[in-house]
Amino acid sequence: MALNIAVVGATGAVGKEMLTILAERLFPAGEVHALASRRSVGTELSYGDKTLKCKDLETFDFSSVDLVLMSAGGDVSKEWSPKIAKAGAIVVDNSSAWRMDPDVPLIVPEVNADALDDGIRKGIIANPNCSTIQTVVALKPLHDAAVINRVSVATYQSTSGAGAEGMDELWKQTRAIYVNDPIEPQAFIKQIAFNVIPKIDVFMEDGSTKEEWKMVVETKKILDPKIKLFATCARVPVFVGHCVATHIEFENEISAKKARSILREAPGIMLIDRADEEDPAFVTPVESVGEFATFVSRVREDPTVENGLALWIVSDNLRKGAALNAVQIAELLLNKGIVKA
Structure with a gap:
């Protein structure tokens, strides 16, 4: 059974990755349409061994597709996702526009696929924040084993x-630094080259940033509303790949050895963890691309709290943190028989 698919925001980094992953995973697509704003019409994009020409979002007939992968930003999604759903397609949206809507499932397939069983009332499914996705993938099997209280x-x-732009x-x-040219920050609030910026998105009333707030509320919605989570989010001078240093407090006792055994068998996780100075094994952003x-690396017991563990979690944010998760949701819809050609 082949589905007709449209990718909105196809000329962006995540949109291009969506097309790549659909082809890599041999998703059973019939027609695939690349959509963006009018200024991108005619732009050529790769889809496996094919070349797609970008079409205009404003004039596209969405009744001709079964599924839409949306990666065009929150404002575009707020305007177009309801229209697309009304035309009969299911929307998987990568922006933050719909994540906290109680009628919109927020899905990480390895973690809460069963949330789709309650229905897709608005015809929209939300893709979580990139850092949230990789964090909950690692937390889920450990929560099932020992019950997480705080992270x-x-x-x-x-x-x-x-x-x-980033x-x-x-x-x-x-x-510019190497040739002694002036530095003029535009995409970021301060210089990003050879620097670390402890601010992602806007500041909120309590001093947290919106990115930090997203991790808190999304983890609760996806995994367990009882989990307490505190986050500090920083931008680092790396092109691709997010890292999360994670400290977990459990209700029940769990050793690092037991955690490694659980993580080794968990879906979506690759455990690479060897604290041997002669032959160490851990993952950095470069290896995740x-x-x-x-x-998951550097699994350790945290002796400063009762039943504590520490993890180092790394993922390609353009893949599992965005495009891959969206395609996996599409696969889930197909496997559950929720979307049909």
């Missing part, structure tokens, strides 16, 4: 999380 995370998020700024500033897995 404290510090994220190290790459510039691609801010889109192509990556371009890192490149331009790095070059282009991979589907969420990598």
